Amino acid sequence: MNIKRFLVHGICCISISSYAQFKDPRPVKPLPNIIVFLVDDMGWEDTSVPFWNQLTVLNKRYRTPNMERLASEGMKFTNAYATPVCTPSRVSMITGMNAAHHGVTNWTSPRKDIPADAPDDELGAAPWMINGLSPVQGIANTVYATPLPSLLKAAGYYTIHAGKAHWGAMGTPGANPYNMGFLVNIAGHAAGHPQSYLSEENYGNMPGKATAQAVPDLEEYYGSGIFLTEALTREALKALEEPIRRHQPFYLYLAHYAVHAPLQADKNYYQRYLAMGLDTAEAQYASMIEGMDKSLGEVMDYLHTQKIDGNTIIMFMSDNGGLSLAPPRGGRPHTQNLPLRAGKGSVYEGGIREPMLVKWPGVTQAGSVTDQPIIIEDYFPAILEMAGIKLYDAVQTVDGKSFVPLLKQPARVDSTRSFVWHYPNKWIPDDGPGINYKSALRQGRWKVVYDQRSGAAELYDLQTDIGEQKDLARREPQKVKALLALLSQQLQQWHAPMPVIKATGKPLPWPGAGGL
Structure with a gap:
């Protein structure tokens, strides 16, 4: 150590050439590794882990032992929310913004400048950000924001993307995970679903048959017989070897294409569900669920083998509610998420409530449960807090709130926070329950569902009516009025896009001011 002694005003002083040469006797706690395990289109009931106050018929259908294991070792969130469809959720997670705020309110087409909205006789498409998220300013029809992985990378994390990206259209910066701050990208591009899960079909890359949905990189x-979910898992674990070798903290975003359509059987599990008496479609779906769960188990086993499980956070989440259109699902339409109402594309609970699990060794208590609602934009500030990043430079205003305090105190309750869903789009040609041109707001036990076209509102008490079967709007008109005022105020503050009336060229009025 280079130490120089000198006198200042008669006092003997010591000059140190580098303060870093002094060793703090206190041990420095390493930054935690962080894994986000995101499933596509998985419903709240698509698991043997009950997220309600009772085990349901659907819980008994599915076999997800590794989700059970994660729940027993960490914390279960019974009121976790995303948006009705995929891209809005993914943009919210990576930016911390609500979908009504960032304006990517529908799923993005892989083709640039092509909106995914179904046509409507009365309403034109809302002016939403059809090209998705961009980390570069000035890209047409995109929201410009600072992506979470870029902040983690700047803080020293080794950032890995594996699976579905779907943040932006081809030809825009947001289509490429490398532009989002990932050092490694495995099979992520502009498409929102795989052309095929089957290696026998090259995951869609068949000569003369490949579409924009063909999965790259694998x-x-x-021809190996390995299902897409397994291939992504193997590649993700290979990618972890580098940061582990370097003793560098890592952020792994393992975003499976499963269980999005096309429904295709994972042959390792398919016969089990046929033997249970499920129809072909539901047996295929259940086999994809179990294959996804096996992936989770393989990740957890790998962490244990590498002796890094004690310093690795695992978060499990889905990007929207389970698909309830039949076909491609089996059974009667919109019954696949019972007791929740409807499914993907809907602002009813079946379309937005998600299975969520978090394990943070030393922080979460094993087998703990929180009933406090959270929403997908909360991941952005939560992950930054987990990584110890207190100051950061992001161009966007963050709407999410960190759920780290809940991990430490699961009984915390905030009944004053409002949660907003806004879908000013037409997802499918025919209206379904809570589908197409709908908004919703939850505050505490109360939830208002607003029909943008008609201006009608419904009110539900989720504490006593989780299935949203008893509309209390006529009984509680003041509550409806108050919640619609909150919804309208928030949408206006965010300059949320609204559908356009074709006859006048003007946008629909804000909630509470009538419809067409």
């Missing part, structure tokens, strides 16, 4: 698995 040539070594072609």
Whole structure:
């Protein structure tokens, strides 16, 4: 150590050439590794883990032992929310913004400048950000924001993306995970679903048959008999070898294409569900669920083998509610998420309530449960807090609130916070329950559902009516009025896009001011 002694005003002083040469006797706690395990289109009931106050018929259908394991070792969130469809949720997670705020309110087409909205006789498409998220300013029809992985990378994290990206259209910066701050990208691009899960079909990359949905990067698995979910898991674990070798903290975003359509059987599990008496479609779906769960188990086993499980946070989440359109699902339409109402595309609970689990060794208590609602934009500030990043430079205003305090105190309750869903789009040609041109707001036990076209509102008490079967709007008109005022105020503050009336060229009025 280079120490120089000198006198200042008669006092003997010591000059140190580098303060870093002094060793703090206190041990420095390493930054935690962080894994986000995101499933596509998985419903709240698509698991043997009950997220309600009772085990349901659907819980008994599915086999997800590794979700059970994660729940027993960490915390279960019974009121976790995303948005009705995928891209809005993914943009919210990576930016911390509500979908009504960032304006990517529908799923993005892989083709640039092509809106995904179904046509309507009365309403034109809302002026939403059809090209998705961009980390570069000035890209047409995109929201410009600072992505979470770029902040983590700047803080020293080794950032890995594996699976579905779907943040932006082809030809825009948001289509490429490398532009979002990932150092590694495995099979992520502009498409929102795989052309095929089957290696026998090269995951869609068949000569003369490939579409924009063909999954890139996995040539070594072609013809191997390995289902897409397994291939992504193997590649993600290979990518972890580098940061582990370097003793560098890592952020792994393992975003499975499963269980999005096309429904295709994972042959390792398919016969089990046929033997249970499920129809072909539901047996295929259940096999994809179990294959996804196996992936989770393989990740957890790998962490244990590498002796890094004690310093690795695992978060499990889905991007929207389970698909309830039949076909491609089996059974009667919109019954696949019972007791929740409807499914993907809907602002009813079946379309937005998600299975969520978090394990943070030393922080979460094993087998703990919180009933406090959270929403997907909360991941952005939560992950930054987990990574110890207190000051950061992001161009966007963050709407989410960190759920880290809940991990430490699961009984915390905030009944004053409002949660907003806004879908000013037409997802499918025919209206379904809570589908197409709908908004919703939850505050505490109360939830208002607003029909943008008609101006009508419904009111539900989720504490006593989780299935949203008893509309209390006529009984509680003041509550409806108050919640609609909150919804309208928030949408206006965010300059949320609204559908356009074709006859006048003007946007629909804000909630509480009538419809067409």
